[in-house]
Amino acid sequence: MFEEILLTVMDPLLRAKYEQFMAELIGHRKAKIEALSAKEKLLALQWMRCDGQILTPALAKEIEEVLNDEGVEFLKQHKVFTPDVWTQLFDKATEVAPAFFRLMRRTTERIRMGNLRGRQDLLVDVDMANIVDGSTGLFMYIRNLDVTPRTVVLRMQSPDFRPSDLALTFHLPAGEAESLLGSAVPVSGEGDEDVIGSLVRLLQLGTTSWQSLLPNRYGEATVTVRLENEDGDLLLGQQINTRVRSGTKKRLRRTGVVVSATLGVLGVVASVILQVNRLLSL
Template identity: 40%
Template sequence: MGEEPSTAMSEVLPLEPKEDSRFGFRLSESIIHAIDRQIVSSGLRLIMFLPAFAAITYFSSWAFSQTSPLFWEDNIEPNIGMGFSTFTASLSFVVLLGYILAVGFHRYRVSISLATFHHMVEQSNIDHRSVQSLQGYDGLLYQLETSMSHHTKSLFLACCSALMLIGVLWNGTSTEFGQLFLLASSSFLVLSVGQHLPTRSTPFNMVEQTGLLAAYTPPVHPSTLNMVFNDLIKTHMDPLLRSQYDEYTKELEQGFKRGINRHFAHEKFLMTLYRHATGLDRKTLESEMGEILKKNGMEFVFNHEVFTLEAWLVLIGLINQRCPAFFRMVDRLKQDLESGREPAMKDLIFEVDMENVVTDKANLFTLFHNLSNKTRTVVFRVQTPNFEPKDLALTYRLEPGETYWWSDEALPLAAEGNEDVLGKMSGLLKDSTVSWQTLIPTTNGDATVSVRLEETNGELLLGRQINVRVRAEFRQWLRTTGSYVAYLFGGFGLVSSVIFMIIQIFDTAV
């Protein structure tokens, strides 16, 4: 997958006289991104390790500013003519230079990715695929530019820390001014780390086709999914990828076999990809795809330069992480079909699910499918004391399905035709009504959500109670808390050093 993104970029950027220079630019970005991912921001994580090591050397320089340890004073100081405190301060300066290089390198990589993003947006406008008008573009652009701003501030504060450390070495670690400069230097370093921490929650790059997904959060989503898998996937795609997906689906439809319902083909295509992501082997994948795609359609899917199988795995994995309730609901239906289990109501399929652990917001998914041959109207009611809205009632008009998408007999996962789990599930999702509601938690701890399916006259058809736990996401909480703590202690230390330095200057003058 490492070499595919640069190839995928060539599809988006048309061939022009300056293609060689742009290709070199993209190649340099892929190399820089690889170094950044393996050494700087991830992997070895020098951007986090170096400040942690510098904290030890800073403390050592302050603790031994008056007298050196005996082992140093007796054995090393006579040979090099340098006290332990001065040595650790010098070591801090070297480590700090390494940190500045790491932050500068990471910022350079981010600036290249941001420039590539703007270039691809401009190119999409030239190709009459306006990305800027798509939902979520403004929020994504703000997120990317905010991340760039954080990196710039982090680099500036790190350079200020190095300048203060020069003041320490100039005045000597044992002097009052030297110790105040040391306090100012450590405060600037803490503030620099505080600027970097928030960016770790939303990393992005333009080397991989899915590189923007982690930084993109859908601002809104449809409350009722018409083409279930398709709508769910498009909601979580960043605007740039979504514009390419629209072109992809248009070409994909040309590869569908004649006589196959377009909506059914889309749902089966995405359902099969999801099953491949959860363990379906390549041979069965190709067999199931061959039931809906012609030969040219198969070649288009498996040889596409942007939406490769690896890109689909990343995308589906991200959606599975963000909306586990939906896939858990789908898996329950799959298990019922595999075992030939009858639904709770003979003429209506009703499934509901929600995350067990809620952090920022809760996603409540509900599926209704009318198994009868008559139109039916039901009321779906949600009541909870721990979320907003506390009372929600939705009325759904359920039309009968075009085909009876259920089986009282056990079905194989994949077989020739649509009399298998993949075929039944695809048709079931096509003809079902799937509701997606967002609930905002008002309290932390244990929470309860009661759901009721009623007739229009208020008669209860089915009721369920969902128990969940509301808590902060640990990594996000740790980064946010760490950032605020860094701002607090760094700011306090910096202000204190300035005040004491002014007092020291006046005392010296007097």
């Protein structure tokens, strides 16, 4: 999911460079690590660095668990995907999908504190932007904790967004009949028994749904999220309140910033011209 969101904020040229970069980087993973796990962990690490959740020494240690020496050096020396570029990409991605990163931040905190537990044999979390400008995304994470596979229906209903009534069916594989991570874990540690390893494992074993919603009107809005079994019985339910804001205000703010910057530049240029004229008149 990290990659899917990052790709939405890349232009075609940068996307092509990213795909080439990632293919070569994953080629340097250690022998026992799967390609998908390596990619998820490396991207999650970059996000945690940008979000201030992991310090540089721990970051380097975690990267060394995934990549061989050549891969570590390749990542450090890459001229395009530098730490500054990763920060810019995740900043843009957070603007596009704030709910997803808030959900991820909440998940890492619960893992760290050891209080990530399910209800109705399901681990579920839902999030959506508090303030909506134009289209928005509703994110939902689901993981089956039952020892047998199960089918659930995610139903989203709202008079304030389109689609107003949507039902998605998920076939969840068998999970584990346990309360997850009953004790606190460090952000970084040996192997995968830490926050970053647990987060990557959750993303791989669970299902993440990203549904785009278009507002029908401005002002206060609500979305009702229901998780049902195949018979329509309610398993879990939640109502999300948000505010839909006119995109005109956002455009006006941007225009104001541009105008202010332009006036500032013109002021500097005028000052330089006046000083040059004074010097020439001497």
